[in-house]
Structure formats: structure tokens, C-alpha cells
Amino acid sequence: MADCAFPDSLIAMLSVLPHADATIWLADARNVDAAQFPRFASWLSGSEAARYADFKRPLRQRQFLLGRAMLRLAMGQLLGLPAADITLEERLGQAPLLLAASAGPYFSISHSGPWIACAVSSATALGLDIEQCDPRRDVLALARQAFGAAVSDALAAMPLPARMAAFYQRWSASEAACKLGQDAASSVTLAHSALSIVLCSAAPLAQPPILRTTTLASGDFP
Numbered sequence: 001m002a003d004c005a006f007p008d009s010l011i012a013m014l015s016v017l018p019h020a021d022a023t024i025w026l027a028d029a030r031n032v033d034a035a036q037f038p039r040f041a042s043w044l045s046g047s048e049a050a051r052y053a054d055f056k057r058p059l060r061q062r063q064f065l066l067g068r069a070m071l072r073l074a075m076g077q078l079l080g081l082p083a084a085d086i087t088l089e090e091r092l093g094q095a096p097l098l099l100a101a102s103a104g105p106y107f108s109i110s111h112s113g114p115w116i117a118c119a120v121s122s123a124t125a126l127g128l129d130i131e132q133c134d135p136r137r138d139v140l141a142l143a144r145q146a147f148g149a150a151v152s153d154a155l156a157a158m159p160l161p162a163r164m165a166a167f168y169q170r171w172s173a174s175e176a177a178c179k180l181g182q183d184a185a186s187s188v189t190l191a192h193s194a195l196s197i198v199l200c201s202a203a204p205l206a207q208p209p210i211l212r213t214t215t216l217a218s219g220d221f222p
Contacts, residue, residue: 020123022201022209024190025074026130029066029114031215040069040216043083047090063111066216068096070118071107073214073221078105078120083221095179108179108199115195124203127180129172131196135160139167146171168196176200 044052048068055061072083075098079086088096095109107120108128119128140163144152147170155163169189176198177184184200190211191197199209214220 020121020201020203021206022119022121022124022126022199023074024117024119024128024197024199024209024211025070025214026115026117026192026195026197026211027066027070027214027216029062029116032066033215033217036069036216037065040065043072043086044068045088045090048088048096051090059114063116066116067109067111067118069216070116070214071096071109071120073216073218074118074120075105075107077221078122108176110175110179112195117197119199119209121201124185124201124205125180125182126202127176127178127184127200129175129179129196129198131168131172131175132194133164133168133196135164139164142171143167146174165196169198172196172198173200 041049041052044065052061052064055064068088069083071088072086075081075086076083087099089099091097095107098105098107105120105122106125107118108126110117110128110130112130113132115130115132117128117130119126140152140156143155151170155167158166173187173189177187177200180200180202182202184202185204186201188199188205188208189197190199190209197211212220
């Protein structure tokens with residue numbers, strides 16, 4: 001491949017763009033102590049509690065509760081507040097609204113199977129997607145429907161392990177960009193044995209996002 005030369009004006013512009021940091025918190029719900037669930041539920045606002053009660057599937061209800069608990073713990077660490085003091089308002093078809101915050105901190109929540117993740121940043125809007133890699137899924141049919149025949153044909157030419165990894169990375173990148181809702185200055189894929197993880201950000205990141213695992217115990221969020 002030929003070397004690419006960037007104009008001096010573009011290099012100068014990139015050098016002065018603000019750079020941000022981001023942290024991704026990741027939990028396997030199977031490792032979270034169910035005895036904590038009532039405490040997490042007590043943190044929910046009225047609109048969140050109403051939605052929580054409406055879920056019919058236990059898995060989806062658990063994803064919702066643990067996602068909101070993780071968000072509060074992560075935001076509390078960022079803002080220096082107890083998790084119980086973080087107030088969120090439910091919005092139909094949108095991410096929850098963080099009250100009493102004019103601009104930032106920013107966040108994005110994602111879940112897949114037993115996994116729940118939350119990305120937070122004090123400086124830039126985020127879009128996060130995680131996907132549990134399932135070898136039983138017909139990824140070629142999904143790719144053809146979502147990305148077109150050319151992508152599906154390219155995946156079909158790959159060995160199965162590479163095909164699964166490439167499909168899920170592309171799927172997560174598409175979902176993360178959609179959640180961000182604007183052009184991404186940064187799109188980062190993080191390595192994980194069971195998941196594809198992609199984080200998009202509106203501003204360039206000063207360094208790759210930090211990935212922290214948690215059981216949602218208070219000691220994980222000093």
C-alpha cells in the first residue's frame with residue numbers, strides 16, 4: 001500500500017482537537033450477588049421503576065436493573081456522588097436523561113445475554129455496543145440483510161472463526177455508531193474472549209478506553 005501524506009493544515013487541525021478519556025465497565029450478571037438487587041431497585045426513579053415493573057422476561061428485567069445500577073455507580077465515581085444520588089429520567093425510545101447536568105458527563109449502555117456494559121466520559125458523547133458471539137447464528141444471512149451481498153460474500157470466504165469475529169465486529173461498530181448519533185471521531189474495538197465490544201466517541205480519545213470488569217460491588221467503584 002502506498003504511503004499517505006496528509007496536508008500540513010489537516011495535521012495542525014488534528015493536533016489542536018480536544019482529546020477525551022473514556023472508561024467501559026463490564027459485568028457478567030451471573031457473577032452479581034442477587035442480594036444486591038433490592039438496593040439497586042431502590043435507586044430507580046419513578047419512571048424507571050415503572051418500566052422495570054413492565055418487563056415480562058426475567059432476563060430483560062435483570063439487564064435493565066443492572067445496567068441502571070452500573071450507570072449510577074460509574075457516574076457516582078465520575079462526579080464524586082453516592083450512586084443513590086444520581087437521578088435518571090426514563091425517555092421512550094432513547095437513552096435515559098441524567099438530570100441536573102447541563103453538559104456531560106456522557107454515557108452509553110449496552111447489554112447482550114448475561115453481559116451488561118456501560119461507557120462513561122466526562123468530555124465526549126459516546127456510543128457503546130457489546131454483542132455476545134453465538135456460533136449458532138446464521139451470520140451470513142444476517143450480514144446479507146444488514147450489510148448487503150458484497151459483505152456477506154466476503155464473510156463466506158473466511159474460515160468460520162474469522163467470519164464470526166468479522167461479522168460481530170462490524171455489527172457492533174454499526175450499532176455503536178447508531179447510538180452515538182453523529183459522526184464518530186474515534187471508533188475503537190476492544191478485545192474480549194466472549195464479546196465484540198466497540199466504542200464510538202464524538203471527540204478523539206487521548207488513549208484507548210479503559211475496560212474494567214465489575215460485580216457491581218461498591219468496592220469496585222472507589
